[in-house]
Amino acid sequence: MMRGGTIRLLIWVSSAFCFLFGSLGFDPVDNFLIDCGSPTNQTVSNRVFLADGSYSAVLSPPQKIIAKINSNSSSSIDSDVFQTALIFTEASSYTFPISKQGRHWVRLYFSPFVHNSYNMSQAKFSVSAQTFTLLKDYQVEGGFIIKEYILNVTSSSLVLTFTPSSNSFAFVNALEVVLLPDELIPEGARAIGSKETEQSLSQLALETVWRVNMGNKTVSPQNDTLWRFWDSDYSYLRYEGVATYVSKPEAVNYSASPTKYIAPSSVYGSATMLDTKKESRMIANLTWNFDVEHGFKYLVRFHFCDIMSKPADSVIFKVFINDLSVSDSLDLKNLTSDVLGRPYFMDVIMRASDNPTMNVSVGPYSKDGAYLYPITILNGLEIMKISNSRSSLDVSLSNSSKMKLGVIVGLAVGVFLAIVLAIVLFLFYRRRGRARAIHSKTEVVMVNAEEGKDNNGTAMFSASKIGYRFPLAAIQEATDNFSENLLIGVGGFGKVYKGVLRDSTKVAVKRGAPQSKQGLAEFRTEIEMLSQFRHRHLVSLIGYCDEKDELIIIYEYMENGSLKNHLYSSDLRCLSWRKRLEICVGAAKGLHYLHTSSEKTIIHRDVKSSNILLDENLMVKVADFGLSKTGPEIDQTHVSTAVKGSFGYLDPEYLTRQQLTEKSDVYSFGVVMFEVLCGRPVIDPSLPREEVSLVEWAMKRHQNGQLEEIVDPRLAGQVKPDTLRKFGDVAAKCLAGRGVDRPTVGDVLWNLEFVLQLEGNDGRSDHASPVNNLETSTVSTAELSMGSVGDIAGVSMSKVFAQMVREDMR
Structure with missing residues (x-):
């Protein structure tokens, strides 16, 4: 019934499938229930699934293979409708006579098992209905699944076709075609995040992706008039510790629209809520995360019912999807005519997105910093995929996938202009759909740092770590009311000013702009x-x-600004080659700490020369963690997430697959290394075509053994050939097309320290090579010859890194 919800459905079935379809009074004129492959009818909680040959639907051609689970085989599925199946070795169609035109459910039941020579888990097939593609080259991945679709049937029949893929077959265990109540699906809905303000649904098909009941309660089909399963919201809730679960089904009042067809009282009678009076330690949105197929639009239905407030209370709160505002001030009492317990639902259409995750949030309404209304509530949620312009509900046919395939092909053939065009279009597409007001993106509103708590009740922002929550007046005083004369930088979040606090401490003040594309999530x-x-x-x-x-x-103020400014600005003293190497080593140490210092890797995701800052002694510090992301779990290889970062520094593997790893930081750092070597921007359209991209230009010269031709002219005579060769090798390895072929940041750090050793002590600053400082090492400089550069044979890595740790802790 819900893509991605197979585990939940398995729990549902294994507990008791007998309640799958309880009849609570709905009697549609079109009601086809078929137990495919069964010789007898099967009654499941007052609903009868008819045997093959007993139904009025016509199967063409009539030839098919009837399959049944061997009685001796083990099966975790108890229901008889999953014990048999029909196998199709050629395109086959059901034709259902339709008595009443309108919206119909099409539910397909799949549970693979082995029958003779047919292993159904290997079946690959497509399913279509009317002009819509429901599934394309589909394979059932273990267990069982129910796929649920909604079609607007405007003719006297509905044709459902199963088409085997090449050299394969199709199968189905059971299916149903059921007329829906007229009120269930709207003709259209308000669109958010796109140019359209309203979008019609009458000619489109839908697929139920998620159907969730809040209040940490599962609702079984026997408790739903339309035999729907509602999953508990517990596993989707992001900050479970700030939520309060309530249940009061007796308070639901169906005295007017909507009816029980929209959602049963067991849904409207339970809720997940935030009571700001109880949660004064931290005011946070309630946020649920759902996996979705990018490239599709979605119909999102919110279910609300005030079952907890007092008659005199107002219930006003905010509603968001991702970073887009659905409602800045949803007044539930007004929308339900002040009738306590009256249900209310709201439909919106979410624009197509490249983000594989949809975040749905409700948050407290505030004015002038005060939270005026205590209750924020959500009772239920439904997310339905909308067919695309190709009349498809399958991701393999989506325009998004076609675009990505084009980008991958472009990368494979190495056509730089095609890459640039794809990236520009991608970034432009993202910008168009983003919210224009930062207030629409509130995920968590933080209170005094000493009082802030996380969802486990422990301190989120320790005063010993971040000082305290500064009053705005103090910041205005420190920056002369954000004087443009004190402006030191501009970024995606906003402007950065130099400030001086009353105790004479110099600080950098980053002020979010109202039109910021990043906003509070990055904050x-x-x-x-x-x-x-x-x-x-x-x-x-x-x-x-x-x-x-x-x-x-x-932040702490960095007197000498960014590495980027020192590389490109003619007004600043040119950095020596040795100082550039020391800066690379320092930045690599910072990244290595992020990647290894905690249980989970922290991926910076925006490594670039403008985010590498220098203090008054040219000590390097990595900055700007607004886009940082926690790395994958131990049993995972990557984090699937929308592409974020800076043009020219983006890992091409991350760009095309949205699969983020720590090696994405390594790629970006490789770009920075070539910036350091060449002293030029990553992209410079003013240069000849073959030199526009620093990465392509530098990699080509490296492959041809011509690195000396691209060294910053200001470094003439400073770079030793061995140093240049080793530095170029390290940078080139960082820029490998596949993440698995790139070194770790730890490996990069070691090799950069080795480059410093090769550079020798001439003109050295205060930096000391760890190799010479190893207290217990017997490795001599002679042993670190170029012959051992490849694998650094004979050097104790544990000793080297132990020394690095000692240095960093001084």
Whole structure:
């Protein structure tokens, strides 16, 4: 019934499939229930699934293979409708006579088993109905699944066709075609995140992807008039610790629309809510995460019912999908005419997105920093995929996948202009659909740092780590009311100002712009990340401010600005080659700490020269953690997430597959290394065509053994040939097309330290090579010859990194 919900459905079935279809009074004129392959009718909780040959639907051609589970074989499925199946070795169609035109459910039941020479788990096939593709080259991945579709039938018959893929076959265990109540699906709905304000659904097909009941309660089909299964919201809730589960089904009042057809009282009578009076320690949105197929639009239905407030209370809150506002102030009492317990539902159409995750949130309504209404509530949620312009509900036919395939092909043949065009179009597409107001993107509103708690009740923002929550007046004083004369930088989040606090401490103040494309999600991420870590090569967080709609982060001030400025600005002293190497080593240490210092890898996701800062002594610190992401679990290889980062630094594997790993940071760092070597921008359209892309230009020269021709002219005579060769080799390995072929940041760090050793002590600054400082090492400089560069044979890596740790802790 729900894509991605197979595990939940298995629990449902294994507990008791007998209640799958309880009849509670709905008697549709079109009601076809077929137990495919069964010689007898099967009654399942007052619903009769007819045997093959007993139904009025016509199967053409009539030839098929009847399959039944061997009585001696083990099966975790108890229901008889999954014990048999029909196998089709050629395209076959059911034709259902339709008595009443309108919306119909088509439910397909699949549970693979082995019958003679047919292993149904290997079946590959497509399913279509009317002009819509429901499934394309589909394979059932173990267990069982029920696929549920909604079609608007406008003729006297409905044709359902199963088509085997090449050299394969199709199968189905059971199916049903049922007329729906007229009120269930709207003719259209309000669209968000797109140019259209309203979109018609009358000519489109839908697929139920998620159907969730809030309140941490599962609703079985026997308790639903339309035999629907509602999964518990517990496993989808992001911050479970701030939620309160309530159940009061007796309070539901169906005195007016909507009826029980929209959702049963067991849904409207339970809720997940946030009571701001009880949760004063941290005011947070309630957020649920759902996997979706990118490239499709979705009909999202919110179910609300006030079952908890007092008659005199107002219930007003905010509703979001991803970073888009669905409602800035949903007044539930007004929408239900002040009738306590009256259900209300709201439909919106979410634009197509490249994000494989949909975040649905409800949050408290605030005005001038005060939370005026105590209750934020959600009772149920349905997410339905909408057929695309190709009349398909299958991701393999989506325009999004076609576009990605084009990008992959372009990368494979190495056509740089095609890559640039695809990236530009991708970024433009993302920008068009983003919210224009930062207030629509609130996920968590943080209170005083000393009082902030996470969902486990422990301190989220320790005062010992981030100081305190700065009043806006103090920040205005420190920056001369955000004087443009103190402006030191501009980024995606907003402007950065130099400030001086009353105790004469110099600070950098990053102020979120109202039109920021990043907003509070990045604001919160950066505070969470930097409050966890302390490292001399990571910029330190001093405090924050979220007063009067301002989002401000305060850092230690970095006197010498960014590495980018020093590489490109003619007004600043040119960095020596050795100093550039030391900066690369320091940045690599910062990244290595992020990747290895905690239980899960922290992926920076925006490594670039403008995010590598230098203090008054040219000590390097990595900055800007607004896009950082927690790495994959131990049993996973990557994190699937929307592409974020900076043009020119993006890992091509991450760009095309949306699969993020720590090796994506390694790729970006390789780009920075060539920036350091060449002293030029990553993309420079003013240069000849073959030199526009720094990565392509540098990689080609490296392959041809011509690195000396691309060295920054200001470094003439400073770079030793052995150093240049080794540095170029390390950078090139970082830029390997596949992440698995790239070194770890730890390997990069070791090799950069080795490059410093090769460079020798001439003109050295205060940096000391760890190889010479190893207290117990017997490795000599002679042993670190170019002959051992490839595998660094004979060097104890544990000793090297132990020394690095000792240095970093000084």
